[in-house]
Amino acid sequence: MSTAGSTAPRSVESLVVALVVQKFGGSSVADADGIKRVAKRIAATKRAGHEVVVVVSAMGDTTDELIDLAEQVSPMPPARELDMLLTSGERISMAVLAMAISNLGLEARSFTGSQAGVITDSSHGRARIIDVTPGRIRSALDEGAIAIVAGFQGVSQDTKDITTLGRGGSDTTAVALAAALKADVCEIYTDVDGVFTADPRIVPTARKINRIATEEMLEMAANGAKILMLRCVEYARNYDLPIHVRSSFSPHEGTWVTDFPIPAALSSHSPEEPVEQPIISGVAHDRSEAKITVVGVPDNPGTAAAIFKAVAEAEINIDMIVQNVAAGASGRTDISFTLPKAEGATAIAALDKAQAAIGFERVEYDDQIGKVSLIGVGMRSHPGVSATFFDALGSKAINMEMISTSEIRISVVTRLDQLDDAVRAIHTAFGLDTEAEAVVYGGTGR
């Protein structure tokens, strides 16, 4: 009865059982329909034979609503109580998600950060994970259940108080838990298809990256790519844990962030694909920084150090630094640095306080800057990269105000209104454009 040329469907049995940690952000679980959709996705992974641990953020705008409520009763709520309040958001989403999975006929149990063994220091609002002791999660998996864990939260080692991990905290929870459980992969679900060669909102011809090395992803994250937080990539790199960034709206594979073979049970890619690393991985950009210039600094040994000491004591995170050559016989110079806009006021106050002791003339603040970065491990062995980079900007008459480089990255500061042109010019110059238009970026929850 066979017909020449027909192809019989193959029955593919998943022989290798993997332990999969899946993280869903707030926009994926914004309402009951979102939760039901995510529940189906989780159930499909479980029914494929895998062990599944899910990390979930608070639903949609819950966190903002809770912060509003706090502000109605106190202009400066104590950090301990703010953490207690905000962690209720994940408690809601995880319990409702567990219910939705149960409704599909599978057993799911939800766990708070504390119950999941996420041990942190006592820095409320920006706690760091010290240890993960996932005994209850392991037991739930051993009993055949899906474990649902509240992202973004933990319990402090010293005081046993509830803590939150700060921005990107749910990703960090997922990666830390995956490392502690020796998971085969940590899947970060988002509303885009993966990591792109540039932000598709700026470069519609940007291409999805199938696989990226961890050090490149670190540079992308550190230079403005919002899809993964720096901390989370660092954690995964330290524990040799593959991350798979993918869309919660589509079944397609996204971007694998790993330096090791892609797990065969979880991917249709060849484990080693691509065998040959591309020279350039992508173009990142950042609109969140400002530039401070300290004008008329006495050109003496130790003066620059005094300036950066004053800024460091105010716990400001400095990014790029440029010290101009002292002009003429004045014996004075200018020092510029970039920093997060959010820390601008604090930095200016710290410098004003130190002005008399250091003896500089004035401080200038400029928040109309942007930063564009080109990232690729191939730069190490391809010396022509920086020339192509500078040519691309020069041909578009884009002025470079500051430059910084690493072995695998070139970053420059431009005027903010020239940033998009700069991203597009560099993307094109390095041949990263594709024909197809990409899915547009959106928020990715916390």
Place this chain on the structure above:
Amino acid sequence: MSTAGSTAPRSVESLVVALVVQKFGGSSVADADGIKRVAKRIAATKRAGHEVVVVVSAMGDTTDELIDLAEQVSPMPPARELDMLLTSGERISMAVLAMAISNLGLEARSFTGSQAGVITDSSHGRARIIDVTPGRIRSALDEGAIAIVAGFQGVSQDTKDITTLGRGGSDTTAVALAAALKADVCEIYTDVDGVFTADPRIVPTARKINRIATEEMLEMAANGAKILMLRCVEYARNYDLPIHVRSSFSPHEGTWVTDFPIPAALSSHSPEEPVEQPIISGVAHDRSEAKITVVGVPDNPGTAAAIFKAVAEAEINIDMIVQNVAAGASGRTDISFTLPKAEGATAIAALDKAQAAIGFERVEYDDQIGKVSLIGVGMRSHPGVSATFFDALGSKAINMEMISTSEIRISVVTRLDQLDDAVRAIHTAFGLDTEAEAVVYGGTGR
């Protein structure tokens, strides 16, 4: 400089420091303004020199909203997950209340049921408290802080899962915690001024009771007075803990529920007031019951037992029972009993199943009944009470369908539409009416 007849204001210093547990229901903390008002109340108690532990329910409609959310994803959510979900409500209210108190310049720390040491069994949705180990609460008090505890929740001894205590759970938390801390009083804040001689919505001339014996309060609670849950009064009675039921909207003292002297540091009443117990404390009523009549029961030994066994196995809580005398030579009788309306369908199903084996004719269900109860420890020594009671109903032509009595209580079942008249007639007959109109009852949260 003194003037004859003037009275100098006395400076009253509170010399005796008391440990006060205060419980605020959902309607008292329905929004930010309510929370700020409650915070002031708590701060005033602390500034009077007392140690303060606060138990708080979820804000306003939070619990109903969370149940709605659960129903959107699952028609039968697992009880463990429903508890995890619902307990987020108290986590929100307690954290925001702690913030509001901090904003008044006092230190407040919030604790989940688990952190406060509320240990329960594993019956999700209706857990019973097994033990209270309030070490962290005691430490917070010792360090001068106000402790805010989530009502209605605990942690199961066996599985370490989050549990809820069911209806009236926050009152139970407050009383159990007060007992474990050996508090001087457990103050239950509500939206009425205290316990009244009857529901002021039915009897506008009802009088606030200054003090009531625990066994009277138990009878009131068991017979429809909603101001305190039966469980909570039982707990306080077992631990000799005074309860003070009072309004969160007024500074006046409410009703003391205790068999011991009223703590002098916390009351303007004479400790023993009133020295002479009144004969009657009050009139309670209940609209929540229905009556089932099993018609044509064979009048043999063991048949009534078989009927009640069938009902008991369905975990139905029976209240009053009447067995009619067998009429004539039929050898058959009727048995009537009352039960909560909510359990009506289950009871009928259980009886239908047992019909063939027991051999009765049919089951009649009547949910148009009401129960009125007169309560007072003085009944023991005043034999004329029942005559006055029956006269009061007879003179208003109110038919008594069932009667039950204890040493300190008389209850009768009437038609539902005659219940209010019955309550008023009895209240008047025992001289409980006052001139002043009382504050009207409302919901009291969970």
